Every structure is written in structure tokens, then in C-alpha cells.
Amino acid sequence: MxxxxxxxxxxxxxxxxxxxLSLAIALREHWTSGQDGEVSALFLERQSSFGWHRNMLLPSATMQISFLKDLVTFRNPTSSYSFVAFLHASGRLPQFVNNQDFFPTREEFHQYLEWAQARVADRVRYGAEVTSIRLVPGATPEEDRLRLEIEDGEHPAGRVIETRxxxxxxxxVPSMPEGTERxxxxxxxxxxxxxxxxxDPSALRRVAVVGAGQSAAEITRFLYDELPHAEVYSVIPSYGYSVADDTPFANQIFDPAAVDDYYFGTDETREAFWRYHRNTNYSVVDDEVIRDLYRRAYDDEVRGTKRLQFLNLTRVTGVKRVGAETRVSLQVGPDAEVRELDCDALVCATGYKGMEPTGLLGALEGYCVRDAAGRYRIERDYRVVTDPELxxxxxxxxxxxxxxxxxxxxxxxIAVRSGEIADSIVARRAGRIAAGPVAVPAEVGGDLL
Ligand SMILES: Cc1cc2nc3c(=O)[nH]c(=O)nc-3n(C[C@H](O)[C@H](O)[C@H](O)COP(=O)(O)OP(=O)(O)OC[C@H]3O[C@@H](n4cnc5c(N)ncnc54)[C@H](O)[C@@H]3O)c2cc1C
Incomplete structure (x- = not known):
């Protein structure tokens, strides 16, 4: 059991x-501000320790947002959990400022996140994967209790936790080219x-990277630099990499105020957001990485080596194993010429699908309201619109x-969003307390909060 x-x-x-993590800090700061009692919170993470896209912490890869868009600053500029506070605690604040750079490396930002998580670690359980969320058996939807099932390796039959x-x-969720298995x-x-x-790097004599986004370009550059003996192929569906627009007017799309403009806008304005501003984030690459790659390819030409090859307008149509090698079938160039490329490793930097909670929600799905396109309807405070009885x-x-x-x-x-979610949870809790004592079912024995 x-x-x-x-x-x-x-x-x-x-x-x-x-x-x-940003939410855990927002809740902690709400409590320490002394406005209300502590919200009892727990965070469950399936990794055994904190990790933010660890497998893409490539040397010299930089953040794509300013360090001021950290876990807290846009919500609370005086927070002790800011990136600046982290630099101060690490003794590096003057040196960081001397760099005159808004964009730290991902490695340094990861150090910041680890530092911040250590300060709220009493609210986190690592190595705990949530496998389902459901109503407490026998309870009605009006009883505001959900039951989470957790696999944590310690309890063979699993563990359950209840929450409001x-x-x-x-x-x-990582996305592979159709029909390609890892x-x-x-x-x-x-x-x-x-x-x-x-x-073994010496076994990598020919490698290929599929994709035209930031990760694809960074991995191509990494492999070219790390494997001086290897040919590196970049398989690109477009006619070369496109630059990420991070100029000031375009950047407004990421301002907290843009969320209201989007949320309360019409279908036409929402569609315009995507049509005009996709190139701020999707399938685009930082200027510096594009220039680095072009320079390397050009230097190759000067030397007559051509170690770095870009296959533009190219799609992967199949992948199969031939002995120790991977054979990639391609449609290359404007004439869709069919070609095969044998390589020792194929890296699919082919992006991700959006977060999809349906599997976790199981039968609770029945209480969630969807729009005409089948997507969840979401309140402004990021709460899924549900049947009123839930x-x-x-x-x-x-x-x-x-x-x-x-x-x-x-x-x-994330700083502003998690503040909004924290406020919503605090307000709902206050409403519940004001409504009077909650009947405690005998089985939980009054061991509340
Ligand atoms: C290489 C890379 C670089 C990026 N750089 C930037 C950047 O510079 N700027 C930017 O704005 N965005 C960037 N992004 C976008 C990225 O989505 C955000 O950086 C960020 O990771 C979002 O944080 P999150 O907490 O929502 O999701 P995640 O960081 O993906 O965290 C989700 C966590 O949930 C855990 N988990 C999943 N399922 C379960 C479960 N069932 N039970 C328990 N735990 C579970 C996972 O292990 C994971 O730790 C980058 C993305 C990538 C891939």
C-alpha cells in the first residue's frame, strides 16, 4: 500500500x-513579510538534485535574457534572492560589473539557481516523480483536496501527498524528427x-546536427571546436540560420505588461503577436553564434579544408543503423535531391513540444474547461478554469x-508570474480561513499545517 x-x-x-523555484521564493518572501501565516508548500522534483538544462551547459553559451530577469527582481527589486545578491555573496559583483555585459553564461546562471534553491531546500524533495493527480477517493470535488501519487525510490509502493x-x-517535452528514435x-x-x-571523441569522425535554432547552432560550434579531426554537418531546414531579434522594441513582447495585452486581447491581436514576433525566440540564433559559425566555415575555405558543412533547405527523411554508423536519409536543397549521410553521431536539436499536463491530470481532466480549439481555458492568475464544483x-x-x-x-x-500565482494561492487560503473551520476527515487525524 x-x-x-x-x-x-x-x-x-x-x-x-x-x-x-521562483514560486517557492515568492511564497517564502510573502511569509517573511509578516502579512499572513506561512502557506504550507512542498515542491517535488524527479531529478536527484537541482538541474536546469544541464546537458546544454556548453562552455561559453550565454543567457538569452538579461541577468535582471532573474527569479525575483521584476517582482521585488529589493529581494535577497536576486542575481545581484548572488554575485555579492560570491564576491564577484565588481568583476561582473567590469564585464559590462547583461548576459551571463548559462554556467554562471546555473550557479545562481543552485545558490537560490539551497535557500529554500527545506521545501523541496528531489528524486520524487509525480505520476498522477486525482481527487481523494471518496471525497467530493467540493472538498478542496487533491491527492498526488509519487514515485521516489524509497517507498516501493509509492507515496501519496494531499494538497489544496x-x-x-x-x-x-523534447521533440525528435518524425520517425527518428533515439x-x-x-x-x-x-x-x-x-x-x-x-x-570516445576519437570515434566521432563525422557528426551531424539537425536544426536551425539556438541549441543547434551552439552544438555545431561546440563539436567543431572540440573535435578538430572531425567533419561537422549542419542540417538546416531553412536557407541558413536566422537571427534572434532582441532589439528594444521587439523585447517589449517579453515585458510583464505584454501578458495583459495578450490575455485580454482579441483573437486577431493574439495572432498578430505570434505573426510579428516569433523571430524573438523560435528557430532563431543569437547574432554572435551565427557570426562565429560563419567565420569558422570561411576560415576552412581559406585553408581548403571544408570541415564544417551547412546543408541548407534540407530535411531528414529517415535514420537507420548500418554497422557502427548511423545512416541519415536527407532531401537536400531546392531540388530536394535525395542523399545519404553516414555519421558517427547524429544530434537532433529539433526543439520541444509545450508542457502537457493531461497525462498527470487523468480523470481530473473531466473538470477542466477547454476552449473551442481544445486548449485549456486559463484564468489570468494561471489557474485552469474548472467546473465550479471543483x-x-x-x-x-x-x-x-x-x-x-x-x-x-x-x-x-517568471518573477512576476510566480508572484501572481503566490498572491492567488494566498487569497484563496485567506478566503477559506474566513469561511470558517474546515471539517477534518477522521482519517487525517487533525494533523494539519
Ligand atoms: C538549452 C536551453 C536554454 C534556454 N535558455 C533560456 C534563456 O536563456 N532564457 C529564457 O527565457 N528561456 C530559456 N530557455 C527556455 C526554458 O524553458 C526556461 O529556461 C526554463 O527551463 C523554464 O523553467 P521551468 O521551471 O518552467 O521548466 P524546466 O526548467 O524544464 O523545469 C521543469 C522541471 O520539472 C521536472 N519534472 C518534469 N516532470 C515531473 C514530474 N512528473 N514530477 C516531478 N518533476 C517533474 C523536470 O525534471 C524539470 O526539472 C532555455 C531552454 C533550453 C532548452
Whole structure:
């Protein structure tokens, strides 16, 4: 039988990446501000320790947002959890400022996130994967209790936890080219460094990278630099890489105010957001990486080596194993010439699908309201619109591109968004307390909060 905790949390966060880390801090700061009692919160993360896209922490890869868009500053510029506070604590603030650069390396930002998570670690359980969210058996939807089933490796039959609200923040889902399966020589970018480090570099004489986005360009540059003996092919569906527009007017799309403009806009304005501003984030590459790659290819030509090859307007149509090699079938160039490329490793930097909580929600899906296009309807405070009889809150951090716009899967707005979610949870809790004592079912024995 599953191990059940005799405690009902106000909120449980599923997944502990930057979004829910930011929420944990917002809740902590709300409590320490002394406005109300502490919201009882727990965060569950399936990784064994904190990690933010660890397999893409390539040397010299930089952040694509300003360090001021950290976990807290846009919500609370005086927070002690800011990137600046981290630099101060690390003794590097003057040196960082001397760099005169808004964009730290991802490695340094990861250090910041680790530093911040250590300060709220009493609210986090690592190595805990949530496998389902459901109503408590026998309870009515009006009883605001949800039951989470968890696999944590410690309890063979699993563990269950109860909560009044969940915040699902399980992140993006890696996407492979159609019909392509991962194996020890066919990798998705999300597993890149781990796979690369487990492979003998001398065995990588020809490698190919599929994709035209930031990760594809960064991996191509990395492989070219790390494997001086290897040919590196970049398989690009477009006619070369396109630049990410991070100029000031375009950047307004990531401002907190843009969320209201998107959320309260018409279908036409929402459509215009995407049509005009996709090139701020999707299938685009930072100027500096594009120039680095072009320079390397040009230097190759000067030397007559041609080690770095760009296959433009090219699509992968099939992948199969031939002996130790991977044979990639391609349609290349304007005439869709059919070609095969044998390589020692194929890296698919082919992006991600949006966060999809349906699998976790199971039967609770029946209480969630969807729009005409079949997407969840979401309140402005990121709570899924549910049947009025369901009193528990199901909040999403991610998977809300259709309702809240481009920042849904990005870091740009997490400080403000998690503040809004924290406020909503606090207000709902206050409403419940004001409504009078909640009848405690005998089985939980009064061991509340
Ligand atoms: C290589 C890379 C670089 C990026 N750089 C930037 C950038 O510079 N700027 C920017 O704005 N955005 C960037 N992004 C976008 C990215 O989505 C955000 O950086 C960020 O990861 C969003 O945080 P999150 O917490 O919502 O999701 P994630 O960071 O993906 O965290 C989700 C967490 O949930 C856990 N999890 C999943 N399922 C379960 C479960 N069932 N139970 C328990 N835990 C679970 C996962 O293990 C993971 O730790 C980048 C993305 C990638 C892939």
C-alpha cells in the first residue's frame, strides 16, 4: 500500500525548475513579510538534485535574457534572492560589473539557481516523480483536496501527498524528427553533454546536427571546436540560420505588461503577436553564434579544408543503423535531391513540444474547461478554469502560450508570474480561513499545517 503523509499542504509544486523555484521564493518572501501565516508548500522534483538544462551547459553559451530577469527582481527589486545578491555573496559583483555585459553564461546562471534553491531546500524533495493527480477517493470535488501519487525510490509502493492546490511546472517535452528514435548514437539536444561525455571523441569522425535554432547552432560550434579531426554537418531546414531579434522594441513582447495585452486581447491581436514576433525566440540564433559559425566555415575555405558543412533547405527523411554508423536519409536543397549521410553521431536539436499536463491530470481532466480549439481555458492568475464544483486550484507554469503569450515557456516573466500565482494561492487560503473551520476527515487525524 502507498505511504500517505498525514498533512494537507496549501500548495504542492510539481517540477522544480526555475519557474517553481521562483514560486517557492515568492511564497517564502510573502511569509517573511509578516502579512499572513506561512502557506504550507512542498515542491517535488524527479531529478536527484537541482538541474536546469544541464546537458546544454556548453562552455561559453550565454543567457538569452538579461541577468535582471532573474527569479525575483521584476517582482521585488529589493529581494535577497536576486542575481545581484548572488554575485555579492560570491564576491564577484565588481568583476561582473567590469564585464559590462547583461548576459551571463548559462554556467554562471546555473550557479545562481543552485545558490537560490539551497535557500529554500527545506521545501523541496528531489528524486520524487509525480505520476498522477486525482481527487481523494471518496471525497467530493467540493472538498478542496487533491491527492498526488509519487514515485521516489524509497517507498516501493509509492507515496501519496494531499494538497489544496497544485502548480504544474514540468517543462518542455523534447521533440525528435518524425520517425527518428533515439539511441546511443542518435541524440536529442536535451541529452547532449551527457551522451557526448560518454563517447570516445576519437570515434566521432563525422557528426551531424539537425536544426536551425539556438541549441543547434551552439552544438555545431561546440563539436567543431572540440573535435578538430572531425567533419561537422549542419542540417538546416531553412536557407541558413536566422537571427534572434532582441532589439528594444521587439523585447517589449517579453515585458510583464505584454501578458495583459495578450490575455485580454482579441483573437486577431493574439495572432498578430505570434505573426510579428516569433523571430524573438523560435528557430532563431543569437547574432554572435551565427557570426562565429560563419567565420569558422570561411576560415576552412581559406585553408581548403571544408570541415564544417551547412546543408541548407534540407530535411531528414529517415535514420537507420548500418554497422557502427548511423545512416541519415536527407532531401537536400531546392531540388530536394535525395542523399545519404553516414555519421558517427547524429544530434537532433529539433526543439520541444509545450508542457502537457493531461497525462498527470487523468480523470481530473473531466473538470477542466477547454476552449473551442481544445486548449485549456486559463484564468489570468494561471489557474485552469474548472467546473465550479471543483474547489482545488490547478495552476500552470508553462503550457499557457495560447492564453498568456510568448513568455509562457521562458524565464523573462517568471518573477512576476510566480508572484501572481503566490498572491492567488494566498487569497484563496485567506478566503477559506474566513469561511470558517474546515471539517477534518477522521482519517487525517487533525494533523494539519
Ligand atoms: C538549452 C536551453 C536554454 C534556454 N535558455 C533560456 C534563456 O536563456 N532564457 C529564457 O527565457 N528561456 C530559456 N530557455 C527556455 C526554458 O524553458 C526556461 O529556461 C526554463 O527551463 C523554464 O523553467 P521551468 O521551471 O518552467 O521548466 P524546466 O526548467 O524544464 O523545469 C521543469 C522541471 O520539472 C521536472 N519534472 C518534469 N516532470 C515531473 C514530474 N512528473 N514530477 C516531478 N518533476 C517533474 C523536470 O525534471 C524539470 O526539472 C532555455 C531552454 C533550453 C532548452
Amino acid at each position: 502507498s505511504q500517505r503523509e498525514h498533512h494537507i499542504y496549501d500548495v504542492v509544486g510539481i517540477g522544480f525548475g526555475p519557474s517553481n 492546490n497544485v502548480v504544474v511546472s514540468t517543462g518542455l 539511441d546511443e548514437r542518435v541524440w536529442h539536444s536535451s541529452e547532449f553533454l551527457d551522451r557526448y561525455r560518454r563517447t 474547489r482545488c486550484g490547478i495552476y500552470l507554469q508553462g503550457g499557457t502560450e495560447h492564453s498568456h503569450g510568448l513568455t509562457s515557456s521562458l524565464l523573462s516573466n
